[in-house]
Amino acid sequence: MVTFSKDQCIIISGESGAGKTESAHLIVQHLTFLGKANNRALREKILQVNPLVEAFGNACTAINDNSSRFGKYLEMMFTPTGAVMGAKISEYLLEKSRVIKQAVGEKNFHIFYYIYAGLFHQKKLSEYRLPEKKPPRYIDNETGRVMQDIITKDSYRRQFEAIQHCFRIIGFTDEEVHSVYRILAGILNTGNIEFAAISSQHQTDKSEVPNPEALDNAAALLSIGSEELQEALTSHCVVTRGETIVRTNTVDKAADVRDAMSKALYGRLFSWIVNRINTLLQPDKNICNADSGMNVGILDIFGFENFTRNSFEQLCINIANEQIQFYFNQHIFALEQMEYQNEGIDATTVVYEDNRPLLDMFLQKPMGLLSLLDEESRFPQATDLTLVDKFEDNLRYKYFWRPKGVELCFGIQHYAGKVLYDACGFLEKNRDTLPADIVVVLRTSENKLLQQLFSSPLTKTGNLAQARARVTAASRSLPPQLSAGRLKVDTMEMMRHPEETTNMKRQTVASYFRYSLMDLLSKMVVGQPHFVRCIKPNDDREALKFSHERVLVQLRYTGILETVKIRQKGYSHRILFEEFVKRYYYLAFKVHETPLGSRENCIAILEKSKLDNWILGKTKVFLKYYHIEHLNLFLREVIGRVVVMQAYIKGWLGARRYKKVKEKRENSALAIQSAWRGYEARRKYKEIRNRRTDAAIHIQAAFRGYIVRKNYTRLKSSIGYAADLEPVSSCSAPNFGCEDHWQQTDNAASPAERDCLDKQTQKDSDKSPTSQFQLKHLLQPKDSQSVSQSHSVADHRFISPLGSHKKQDRKHNRT
Numbered sequence: 121m122v123t124f125s126k127d128q129c130i131i132i133s134g135e136s137g138a139g140k141t142e143s144a145h146l147i148v149q150h151l152t153f154l155g156k157a158n159n160r161a162l163r164e165k166i167l168q169v170n171p172l173v174e175a176f177g178n179a180c181t182a183i184n185d186n187s188s189r190f191g192k193y194l195e196m197m198f199t200p201t202g203a204v205m206g207a208k209i210s211e212y213l214l215e216k217s218r219v220i221k222q223a224v225g226e227k228n229f230h231i232f233y234y235i236y237a238g239l240f241h242q243k244k245l246s247e248y249r250l251p252e253k254k255p256p257r258y259i260d261n262e263t264g265r266v267m268q269d270i271i272t273k274d275s276y277r278r279q280f281e282a283i284q285h286c287f288r289i290i291g292f293t294d295e296e297v298h299s300v301y302r303i304l305a306g307i308l309n310t311g312n313i314e315f316a317a318i319s320s321q322h323q324t325d326k327s328e329v330p331n332p333e334a335l336d337n338a339a340a341l342l343s344i345g346s347e348e349l350q351e352a353l354t355s356h357c358v359v360t361r362g363e364t365i366v367r368t369n370t371v372d373k374a375a376d377v378r379d380a381m382s383k384a385l386y387g388r389l390f391s392w393i394v395n396r397i398n399t400l401l402q403p404d405k406n407i408c409n410a411d412s413g414m415n416v417g418i419l420d421i422f423g424f425e426n427f428t429r430n431s432f433e434q435l436c437i438n439i440a441n442e443q444i445q446f447y448f449n450q451h452i453f454a455l456e457q458m459e460y461q462n463e464g465i466d467a468t469t470v471v472y473e474d475n476r477p478l479l480d481m482f483l484q485k486p487m488g489l490l491s492l493l494d495e496e497s498r499f500p501q502a503t504d505l506t507l508v509d510k511f512e513d514n515l516r517y518k519y520f521w522r523p524k525g526v527e528l529c530f531g532i533q534h535y536a537g538k539v540l541y542d543a544c545g546f547l548e549k550n551r552d553t554l555p556a557d558i559v560v561v562l563r564t565s566e567n568k569l570l571q572q573l574f575s576s577p578l579t580k581t582g583n584l585a586q587a588r589a590r591v592t593a594a595s596r597s598l599p600p601q602l603s604a605g606r607l608k609v610d611t612m613e614m615m616r617h618p619e620e621t622t623n624m625k626r627q628t629v630a631s632y633f634r635y636s637l638m639d640l641l642s643k644m645v646v647g648q649p650h651f652v653r654c655i656k657p658n659d660d661r662e663a664l665k666f667s668h669e670r671v672l673v674q675l676r677y678t679g680i681l682e683t684v685k686i687r688q689k690g691y692s693h694r695i696l697f698e699e700f701v702k703r704y705y706y707l708a709f710k711v712h713e714t715p716l717g718s719r720e721n722c723i724a725i726l727e728k729s730k731l732d733n734w735i736l737g738k739t740k741v742f743l744k745y746y747h748i749e750h751l752n753l754f755l756r757e758v759i760g761r762v763v764v765m766q767a768y769i770k771g772w773l774g775a776r777r778y779k780k781v782k783e784k785r786e787n788s789a790l791a792i793q794s795a796w797r798g799y800e801a802r803r804k805y806k807e808i809r810n811r812r813t814d815a816a817i818h819i820q821a822a823f824r825g826y827i828v829r830k831n832y833t834r835l836k837s838s839i840g841y842a843a844d845l846e847p848v849s850s851c852s853a854p855n856f857g858c859e860d861h862w863q864q865t866d867n868a869a870s871p872a873e874r875d876c877l878d879k880q881t882q883k884d885s886d887k888s889p890t891s892q893f894q895l896k897h898l899l900q901p902k903d904s905q906s907v908s909q910s911h912s913v914a915d916h917r918f919i920s921p922l923g924s925h926k927k928q929d930r931k932h933n934r935t
Contacts, residue, residue, distance in 0.1 A: 137326055332346065442535060468690070
């Protein structure tokens with residue numbers, strides 16, 4: 121897919137029980153692993169899709185415990201680089217009739233048993249109005265062991281938990297899951313509704329519901345009125361020339377309406393689940409555009425079936441397998457041999473069994489089997505016997521025969537063998553009529569999911585449309601016999617709603633089947649097909665048992681033996697010149713060269729590879745099945761050598777870059793360390809300098825305070841000593857410069873010293889008004905020697921205050 125940028129298609133086919141579903145699981149797991157994306161949740165969702173869909177679409181049959189009862193086409197979407205980005209499911213031809221009736225030895229769809237067992241163990245059966253002792257009629261069988269299996273088998277409970285896990289992982293809300301469970305429980309309760317005939321004066325074919333318990337339970341679970349539901353089951357409206365006529369249903373007719381309602385509920389619910397899964401798994405537009413991506417389609421469809429009693433369902437299944445077998449023959453044999461002729465290749469023609477005439481007998485118009493079935497279904501008086509007679513009169517083929525002595529049987533010679541079909545119920549199953557009154561009642565439900573199921577239209581394949589239809593007033597209106605409170609009803613509404621809700625005159629199961637085959641083929645032919653043939657080893661469903669005769673029969677009718685012959689004699693790989701050169705030019709040309717996609721370049725590549733038995737056509741290279749393996753091996757070796765060379769060169773470049781980066785990192789580390797050390801040194805120096813400055817300031821402040829206190833103490837001592845020596849007198853003595861000396865001392869002192877002295881002087885003056893006179897008188901020296909000494913002391917104090925103090929103290933002591 122990534123190499124050639126082309127969609128791929130994997131077609132899994134084989135008999136029922138051959139292992140197609142398990143093969144599809146393995147392929148999905150493998151593709152999911154190869155296409156790993158960053159979104160892990162998306163991968164988990166894709167892996168949970170198959171278990172969820174199979175719980176609703178698979179059932180136990182006589183030959184397979186997990187038989188697919190529908191066709192499934194899973195499209196995995198990838199980006200151009202191969203990363204998974206989304207998925208989409210297309211479902212075809214669900215066997216809805218299994219909901220209401222199963223053959224002997226078979227069971228209903230798995231989900232009914234899973235939900236019953238899960239609700240039983242959770243003790244929620246009463247919430248969903250399901251009985252605990254007697255199983256509902258739709259899942260009961262002839263053995264009478266259904267409830268015992270539901271209660272005792274632990275596998276059912278584990279499967280129910282797994283289904284709940286799938287719902288949660290994929291993205292369903294709790295409200296949606298609850299609505300799904302209520303609809304499933306409503307279907308089981310609907311099957312328990314029984315009818316009885318009543319007679320009156322004017323009517324003898326009227327029916328009623330004698331036991332309203334099941335009716336009330338179903339109506340409550342479906343969120344509709346029980347009276348409206350009963351009226352819709354026991355009567356129907358007919359619009360003729362603008363008038364509405366109400367007709368009663370017989371007991372058989374009412375039972376058919378009940379079963380048709382159950383089948384419609386389950387079929388539309390299954391389609392809604394598939395559509396919801398597609399919505400939750402659609403690609404994210406922010407990651408990649410869906411148009412630019414590529415798809416890998418995986419077809420897992422019901423296998424060829426041949427039971428003891430084969431009905432309409434087996435006919436449709438086997439026709440679908442005939443179509444797949446025809447597509448296989450066309451691609452493997454017819455188209456390949458036609459290509460040999462167009463390219464001028466002389467190849468041996470392989471004879472194979474072509475089933476095209478048989479397929480024409482089924483699908484051609486207007487005389488094909490399905491066309492005759494639709495034509496007979498349009499006649500109200502037609503019966504299954506008239507249908508078989510019409511088949512016998514118009515199908516003049518060797519593949520059709522009618523056994524003698526059995527009226528309602530006919531045989532078909534399929535590609536896989538002869539199958540005898542029982543035509544009983546063919547017409548009714550093909551009509552699959554759903555009365556309009558039932559649709560109208562279900563549209564009035566308070567359950568939003570149920571409203572959506574019966575408001576959205578059906579596609580040509582019979583599935584629920586993806587887009588939701590708008591619920592009009594006419595579609596939500598009740599018929600007159602169901603509307604108790606209405607006195608007047610719009611005639612246009614009543615004329616419109618039967619046409620909106622049912623269109624069985626144009627659409628039958630056969631027509632849905634025909635469109636489904638067309639849609640399926642249109643999807644398969646887009647991609648490059650890959651066929652997976654599943655061979656059933658034995659019919660006993662035993663492991664490690666190989667039946668040679670049984671396997672040989674399958675190999676013959678599937679065309680495997682002819683495929684082996686055409687692979688031996690023919691050329692399985694046919695590649696255009698341009699694509700061949702583009703892919704393998706490494707083998708013969710240099711990497712920087714861009715050779716053209718010519719015949720000569722193809723020959724050069726093939727000769728360089730030393731291959732034989734190849735042929736060149738007009739536009740393509742024809743190779744044997746083993747040539748591609750050899751070419752891919754050679755290409756892998758060349759690319760491996762290139763990768764080794766690149767690895768060495770990248771390693772050398774990486775080592776050199778690492779060495780440069782390492783040196784740069786070391787230099788950067790040194791630069792960072794140097795810058796940090798310089799910063800740390802400057803920071804510490806600044807701290808030390810600030811600390812020293814603060815210390816000097818503290819020392820200066822302390823020392824100046826000490827000086828001031830010392831001077832003050834000395835001054836005070838001097839004043840007291842002079843007063844003791846001489847009494848104070850009022851005579852004037854000559855001034856020996858004492859005032860000048862104190863002025864010098866006062867000017868030389870610091871502002872703090874001057875303030876201290878001024879304050880002390882002010883105190884002394886306050887104590888004695890004559891202090892100034894006494895100070896002058898006391899400080900007058902008695903001789904010139906003392907005056908000179910005072911001058912010398914003052915001068916010496918300015919030079920060295922501490923020394924001057926010590927000298928003065930010694931002089932005073934001498935005195």
